[in-house]
Amino acid sequence: MDTVDVVVIGGGLVGSAIAYGLTREGRRVTVLDGADEAFRAARGNFGLVWVQGKGAGLSSYATWTRGSQTRWPTLAAALLAETGIDVQLSQPGGFHLCFSDAEMQQRDALLQTLRDDLDGNYPYAMLDHAEVAAKLPGLGAQVVGASYSEMDGHVNPLKLLRALHTAAQRRGARFVASQQVDAIEPAASGYTVRTKSARFDAPRVVIAAGLASRELAAQVGLDVPVAPNRGEVLIGERVAHFLDYPTTYIRQTDEGTIQVGDSHEDVGFDDGLKTDVLASIAQHAVRSFPMLAQMKLVRAWGALRVMSRDGFPVYQESVQCPGVFAATCHSGVTLAAAHALRVAPWIAGGAPPDGIEPFSGERFRRAQPLLQPVH
Amino acid sequence: MTPDLYDIAIVGAGPAGLAAATLAAAQRARVVLLDEQPGPGGQIYRAITEGGASRVDVLGPDYAAGADIVRAFVASGARYEPNASVWQVSTEQAPHHTVRYTREGRSLALHAKRLILATGAMERPFPVPGWTLPGVLTAGAAQILLKSAGTTPAVPVVLAGCGPLLYLLGWQYLRAGVPIAAIVDTTSAEDYRRAFAHLGGALGSLPALAKGLRYLRALKRAGMPFHRGARALAVEGDTAARALTFELDGRRQRIDASLVLLHQGVVPHSHFAWSLRAPHRWDDAQLCWRPVTDAWGELDVRGVFVAGDAAGIGGAQAAAEQGRLAALGALASVGAIDAARRDALAGPPRAALAKRLRVRPFLDALYRPNDEHRVPADDTVTVCRCEEVSAGELREVVRLGAPGPNQAKAFTRCGMGPCQGRLCGLTVTELIARERGLEPSRIGHYRIRPPLKPLTIGELAGTQGDAADAAAAQART
């Protein structure tokens, strides 16, 4: 059996971005991916590369997110050059629509706090209805205004997943599908990762298994308290391009389809759909852009976010099992650049990237008040 | 006055749905039957209430028999909801079931204690080069046209593929005086040899066999070119069909044609059962997925039954018997009749069903579609018509590591279009199975979710749901 340097458990956006980054560092990588019908947050992403509004209560998250957003063009260019796949990164800025004066004030206050935390390095503006309507044609009358930030953008998350799989494999990574990992055990060469039908040995292991990370991480003394949080999304038919900018809940994809979200539901391991939620998402779409009422809904999905107890990522190397890392978040698209270009070199043996320390799982063990997750 | 809660809601007004509704209504259950067509009959008895005597004559005695089943339904007192595009069947409000449908710009809902899915069959996809060109239709489509205002080919037509429906259509065209340029039959000597093993069962259904032989004889006597054992079909043309080419005895043949009718059997239209996450199994004799049901047609999903071709291809008469059995199962299940009465009433339909199904193994073997017509060898062939995804691209993502249809869908968009995988699902499952060297049962199927038919955002926004949930959802936004 060929020796590998790193076994990555999980071929979703986190796992494959890290795997790709590891291959860029010259590491030999095996990625263990789940079954065709597994819960895959990677296939349920909205596609935003989003900064504004994130990190309330933990400004290091805002900084960490920013650090990924600024590196995203590098990632996109590399993937295009190496695979021919254009993941359609577009960073024109983004809008968060508000439907009342109170909402505008709350939004402004939130973003101002973040701007203060980041010493002003946080561009945003509150725009009134007319200013927003000038940028977003067909804006509904019920929209009072919006916060706009030039930092924001979007990408095609499925093309991203395919590009990461392709690029990593072209650089020699091996992807093994339909694997379910049962255990990570110390071994002479480092660690043995045992699945139902096989064993994979390597000196380093990355647990990037989404909702399955919790149990695996516990085996190596890591605390990764993740739980499912369902989001439902509607996809309309392709329509002529009219939205130049993404908004938090509505964007027009590079395919021309209109994507509308979303929800945050505590329903356990259930990625089904709830009619009232779908209807409410549709109502929100019509309030935002009334002409969407005419658009055909072609499909809908529910996906389970990998939500940590406080909503922020977990990145940590095990002390008990040095060389085993956990990496999990619920913004796998936005953070893909950080994962490939900053986290992977650390996992490969380099120094931890600036700003990653607050995301250690140790924070859950300290007696801290629960932080409200903000997206 | 419409009740808030029906005993039984039935989706699909073909023979299974009609028979189920008629029987259940006769037992005084409150029944509603929904269908997206404007008139009852499903596809097989399409427009049965509209055509004149001469058209019914052209279409033949089997079609004419549908009039009785429709008449019985109309007289039954069951509520009938035509022009209803069902976009969701849901068990959210368990133990009751909800059927959501649109009609004329509004989304409406019905609730029932039990649900019978009688959504019938659809044509098996026929992914050969050129199958997406204008001028190429299914034989089933041509039959629907024939049933609608007697619409027939105005240009020489080629019928290609295999299966009883192909010969039936040819026979109907002969009776209607439609010139057939050629019949290109993919059934081979090998198919006959394989089917011979099931001849015993077939001989138990002599009428069915005799019918088929009659059609074939009439077609052969008519004298048009009748090519047997054709392989590797392809439609030639740039912006429209120009010719059909195929291989015969090792040589490539070509027939000029601007109208090509393809057919290689029908398969269950089972999207509704898939959307409820009901377990299915791969049937290698019928080369399709079939929902797992008990003797009454009940799915693993409590209170939901499947009847007719949607449960597995059996034909119109078998469908009617299955509809009756599902109705009996549902009636007993809601306590409208007791188990003893259910079993007593089930005797005749069960016997009739067994009789009707005896010929299936023979037909399935004889008309088994060719491998190359189910999984295109040519990488350029379009597999997903909606998103224009080729066989080659699918094979590429399987090599990239996609283990099944859902990852393949994520990587290629195959199955994301309006038809939601109806026309590509079987092809994708079998293609991936072939690529990976595994059985289709190991590969699986697309995840199917509502909306089962598109509806507008406006229609969805206007959907009424459970009041408390709606309020909670509103509070979140």
Add this chain to the structure above:
Amino acid sequence: MESLFRTDAAAAAPRVTIHFDGAPLSVPAGLTVAAALLASGARATRTTPVGAAPRAPYCMMGVCFECLVEIDGVASQQGCLTRVRDGMQVCSQHGVRTLDAAAQGLAR
């Protein structure tokens, strides 16, 4: 180019007039739009949004979605599931549709 299909409707049977891409067509009442178009000489009735490929009705029973046309101003209707009506305006769809900002709020 001749029509692929024709109808046998008797001379006395009721007919309606619809328009397809502006051209008037006299068709038997009771036909679906898709059938009416095929029986009136239409070959391709749309081009696809992905590759601009010409397409025409294929299954005639509502599962293939090849028969999508614009009917009386409403885009992406399945022509095989809609009966013709006198005065109906049918347009072929080419590529993607454009949402009509002027028709805001119409839940159709």
